[in-house]
Amino acid sequence: xxxxxxxxxxxxxxxxxxxxxxxxxxxxxxxxxxxxxxxxxxxxxxxxxxxxxxxxxxxxxxxxxxxxxxxxxxxxxxxxxxxxxxxxxxxxxxxxxxxxxxxxxxxxxxxxxxxxxxxxxxxxxxxxxxxxxxxxxxxxxxxxxxxxxxxxxxxxxxxxxxxxxxxxxxxxxxxxxxxxxxxxxxxxxxxxxxxxxxxxxxxxxxxxxxxxxxxxxxxxxxxxxxxxxxxxxxxxxxxxxxxxxxxxxxxxxxxxxxxxxxxxxxxxxxxxxxxxxxxxxxxxxxxxxxxxxxxxxxxxxxxxxxxxxxxxxxxxxxxxxxxxx
Amino acid sequence: xxxxxxxxxxxxxxxxxxxxxxxxxxxxxxxxxxxxxxxxxxxxxxxxxxxxxxxxxxxxxxxxxxxxxxxxxxxxxxxxxxxxxxxxxxxxxxxxxxxxxxxxxxxxxxxxxxxxxxxxxxxxxxxxxxxxxxxxxxxxxxxxxxxxxxxxxxxxxxxxxxxxxxxxxxxxxxxxxxxxxxxxxxxxxxxxxxxxxxxxxxxxxxxxxxxxxxxxxxxxxxxxxxxxxxxxxxxxxxxxxxxxxxxxxxxxxxxxxxxxxxxxxxxxxxxxxxxxxxxxxxxxxxxxxxxxxxxxxxxxxxxxxxxxxxxxxxxxxxxxxxxxxxxxxxxxxxxxxxxx
Numbered sequence: 001x002x003x004x005x006x007x008x009x010x011x012x013x014x015x016x017x018x019x020x021x022x023x024x025x026x027x028x029x030x031x032x033x034x035x036x037x038x039x040x041x042x043x044x045x046x047x048x049x050x051x052x053x054x055x056x057x058x059x060x061x062x063x064x065x066x067x068x069x070x071x072x073x074x075x076x077x078x079x080x081x082x083x084x085x086x087x088x089x090x091x092x093x094x095x096x097x098x099x100x101x102x103x104x105x106x107x108x109x110x111x112x113x114x115x116x117x118x119x120x121x122x123x124x125x126x127x128x129x130x131x132x133x134x135x136x137x138x139x140x141x142x143x144x145x146x147x148x149x150x151x152x153x154x155x156x157x158x159x160x161x162x163x164x165x166x167x168x169x170x171x172x173x174x175x176x177x178x179x180x181x182x183x184x185x186x187x188x189x190x191x192x193x194x195x196x197x198x199x200x201x202x203x204x205x206x207x208x209x210x211x212x213x214x215x216x217x218x219x220x221x222x223x224x225x226x227x228x229x230x231x232x233x234x235x236x237x238x239x240x241x242x243x244x245x246x247x248x249x250x251x252x253x254x255x256x257x258x259x260x261x262x263x264x265x266x267x268x269x270x271x272x273x274x275x276x277x278x279x280x281x282x283x284x285x286x287x288x289x290x291x292x293x294x295x296x297x298x299x300x301x302x303x304x305x306x307x308x309x310x311x312x313x314x315x316x317x318x319x320x321x322x323x324x325x
Numbered sequence: 326x327x328x329x330x331x332x333x334x335x336x337x338x339x340x341x342x343x344x345x346x347x348x349x350x351x352x353x354x355x356x357x358x359x360x361x362x363x364x365x366x367x368x369x370x371x372x373x374x375x376x377x378x379x380x381x382x383x384x385x386x387x388x389x390x391x392x393x394x395x396x397x398x399x400x401x402x403x404x405x406x407x408x409x410x411x412x413x414x415x416x417x418x419x420x421x422x423x424x425x426x427x428x429x430x431x432x433x434x435x436x437x438x439x440x441x442x443x444x445x446x447x448x449x450x451x452x453x454x455x456x457x458x459x460x461x462x463x464x465x466x467x468x469x470x471x472x473x474x475x476x477x478x479x480x481x482x483x484x485x486x487x488x489x490x491x492x493x494x495x496x497x498x499x500x501x502x503x504x505x506x507x508x509x510x511x512x513x514x515x516x517x518x519x520x521x522x523x524x525x526x527x528x529x530x531x532x533x534x535x536x537x538x539x540x541x542x543x544x545x546x547x548x549x550x551x552x553x554x555x556x557x558x559x560x561x562x563x564x565x566x567x568x569x570x571x572x573x574x575x576x577x578x579x580x581x582x583x584x585x586x587x588x589x590x591x592x593x594x595x596x597x598x599x600x601x602x603x604x605x606x607x608x609x610x611x612x613x614x615x616x617x618x619x620x621x622x623x624x625x626x627x628x629x630x631x632x633x634x635x636x637x638x639x640x641x642x643x644x645x646x647x648x649x650x651x652x653x654x655x656x657x658x659x660x661x662x663x664x665x
Contacts, residue, residue: 040425048424055417151504151533153438155462166442242412244439246505249413293421299374299407 025263025280028313032287040294048290050173056286057175058241060279061234062253063260064186065116065227067278070261071203072223073270074123074130079231079257081141082112083250086235088145091154091245094161101161109232115141116228120221145247153246156239164240175237182230187275189226199223204271259306260285263313284313357399357625359428359453367393367402367621368422368430370443372458373410376536377565377590379433382458382610386431389618398622403427410503412439419443423450429469429621431614433458437507444468453624457617458610459507465632469624472616472634474608476508479587479638480515482606486640487520487558490583490603494525495557498548500534500541500570500586502562512562512587529556534566541566542573545584549577561586564605568593571602589641589649597646604642607649612636 037044062079069076086108093104115137122133156162167174190196198219201209210216234253239245264281266273288309292302357365367390371383383405390402403425408415412435422430423446430452434440441461447454448467456468464471487497499516502509513531520526529552534540541561548556559574559582561567567586574582580601586593589607596602616634624630641649 042425045424051420051424055420058413146504149505153436153505155438162442238413241416241442242436242439243442244412244436246436246439248503248505249411249439251411289417290421290424293403293406293418294425296401296404299371299405302407 025265025277025284025313025316028309028316029280029284029287032284032291036287036291036294043291043294050176052283052286052290053176053179054173055290056282057179058234058237059253059256059260059285060179060282061182061230061237062257063264063278063282064182064275065230066254066257067186067261067264067266067273067275068190068199068223069130069134069227070258070266070268071199071270071273072220073203073206074220074224075134075258076116076119076224076227076231077131077134077254078115078119078138078141079227079234080250080253081138081145082115082228082231083235083238083253084145084247085115085141085148086112086232087239087245087249088149088154088247090236090239091156092148094158095154095156095245101158105236108236109229112232112235113225113229116225116231117221119228120224123224124217124220142247149245149247151247153244156243156245162240162243165237166240175241178233178237182233183275183279186278190273190275195219195222200271200273202270256285259310263310284309356627357428357621360426360451362426364400364426365398365429365625366425366427367399368406368418368425368427368447368452369403370406370408370415370418370422370430370432372408372433372435374405374407376410377592378563378588378608378610382433382614385611386614386618389615393618393622398625408433408435410435412436412443415440415443416446419447422447422452427452429453429455429624431455431457431617431621433614434461436505437461453621455617455620457613470617470620470630470632470634472613472620472636474613474636474638476511476587477515477518479606479608480512480517481519482515482638482640483512483560483585483587484516484519486585486604486606487526487560487583488523491526491557494523494527496527496529496552496555497558497560498529498544498556499531500544500559500561500566501531502534502536504533508587509562516560534561536563536565538565538569541570545570545573545582546577549574549579549582556582558583558585560584564588564590564593567605568596568602571596575601587638589639591651594641594646594650597641597643598650600643604640607639607641609636609639 042048065079066076089108089111090104093099093107094101119134119137122128123130165175169177198214201214202216202219206216238249260281261278263284264277266277288306292305297305369386369390372379374383387405393399394402403422406418408418415432415435430447432443432454434456437460441463444454444456444461444467445463453469454467456464456471458473460471460473499513501513529548532544534544545559559567559570561570561584564586567584571584574580574584583603585604585606587606587608589605593602593605597605613636616636620630
């Protein structure tokens with residue numbers, strides 16, 4: 001495909017059209033919001049909207065890491081376990097040993113990042129299947145979390161620690177602020193930097209990327225490392241949210257992250273994704289959970305509804321973007 | 326492109342509209358409007374909607390709460406909110422309840438510590454919280470009432486039954502629930518209170534089985550091949566595990582091994598009726614949630630509500646199983662007994 005060099009909003013025209021295509025998902029979201037609001041006016045109240053954004057912060061962070069992994073043609077299944085590992089490390093350092101909180105957080109995040117790096121090295125250096133590698137590290141990381149915590153929940157009583165989740169910044173719940181910062185950084189990284197272009201190059205056509213001198217090893221490794229760091233941050237927020245450090249958290253959290261990516265137009269074939277798309281995907285997932293509760297949908301039907309909405313939204317997206325692919 | 330957008334919008338609209346459920350009755354109720362918005366709304370945060378133990382609890386709650394809406398005692402309830410056995414999810418659901426203007430909330434906590442913010446946040450928002458089945462850390466201080474059972478006693482009940490069945494003592498293994506869960510910890514404590522003091526019994530080990538029947542079967546077969554005839558009993562933290570373990574033992578020709586667990590799910594009760602399982606400890610989850618809802622009704626009517634209602638555990642054997650087995654399962658058990 002011949003690349004068009006004309007720039008629109010800092011993106012070349014192809015990716016700009018791709019970005020426009022993502023409005024399909026935006027329309028689904030707006031439609032959902034309007035209809036739920038008509039049926040349940042409380043849904044659209046500012047307190048509930050803040051509530052939804054606060055709730056999606058954890059999934060949103062994980063989804064951005066997942067998006068990088070999927071864009072390179074892989075997947076990161078270890079994120080849920082990373083949550084548990086970070087939680088247990090924080091539990092031991094802050095909860096049991098009463099260590100300095102900032103230092104403990106840095107250590108915990110560093111460990112999660114290191115495991116992300118390990119994922120990346122195994123995948124990029126040895127050319128192992130990302131699915132297999134991260135499935136294995138998922139087990140290993142979960143086990144380490146259990147060993148560290150000895151299977152016991154540690155209560156995190158420090159109000160400073162709890163305020164990581166429950167605190168406000170200029171009236172906005174802090175998790176929303178973290179998410180906003182990550183969204184902005186990821187937007188810049190994915191769309192404005194050389195690394196971002198490399199990610200899309202590696203995911204789109206790995207041979208062409210190699211031929212143009214892109215380091216596939218470092219690109220992939222960095223993607224998984226970032227995914228580890230973001231999962232670590234999500235683990236930090238989760239631990240603050242529940243005020244407890246334990247090894248059984250985050251089970252199945254990779255599913256919602258993948259769903260958010262897919263809803264946001266991330267292609268499993270690799271090479272296609274957008275930063276705003278992932279945010280939209282996360283918001284849709286959040287609205288589905290929150291909206292279904294507002295609409296009093298029987299919980300037995302909720303997973304099915306979620307699955308149907310995801311399939312419909314992606315189908316819709318594919319139909320709308322057909323021209324672009 | 327425009328047409329496609331239009332189609333997409335209508336598809337989205339249809340999808341969401343399709344999920345709609347008719348609005349509940351609008352009759353105003355007398356007292357109990359805690360937040361003063363003119364309506365009495367009850368929230369229900371389940372532990373999950375998949376465990377056999379929680380199924381009957383959720384359906385009983387649905388039945389009673391639907392009844393309360395119909396007779397005008399309450400205006401609305403949220404439906405079963407699925408906690409997915411995830412404390413983080415329960416904290417989110419608590420926020421949803423607050424956003425929905427709930428007056429009373431029932432919660433079956435997934436975790437003692439990690440689900441606590443759900444109770445705290447709702448109480449701080451002025452919601453009267455009823456904690457059912459297991460306590461969170463601040464339940465005693467904050468909740469309107471707690472309706473549950475004493476899990477340590479359940480462990481003791483199992484251990485005493487084992488003592489009675491095996492007067493000569495012997496070696497046993499213990500299949501645990503999800504590690505760190507309060508029921509797992511307390512039931513284990515109860516078992517040790519009795520068997521730890523009894524020299525005739527030897528603990529061969531704790532097997533983490535995550536409440537899962539298949540893992541208990543693996544533990545049972547492993548232990549049988551490892552300890553052979555020395556293995557006399559398998560004590561499980563729930564009876565999905567104990568019934569599955571007993572079945573594995575019976576199939577391996579070791580029906581002499583005594584398996585017991587807690588909950589009183591219909592499957593294990595059916596086995597007790599058939600005679601393939603000696604006993605199970607019934608936890609009256611339905612009784613717990615019924616007591617919780619009764620407490621809300623009492624509070625709405627301005628009656629006094631106790632801080633705690635303890636619903637007793639019951640040892641179910643072939644003698645009293647008919648009381649607890651529902652009609653369908655009983656018929657099934659009889660048919661199976663006849664076929665055998």
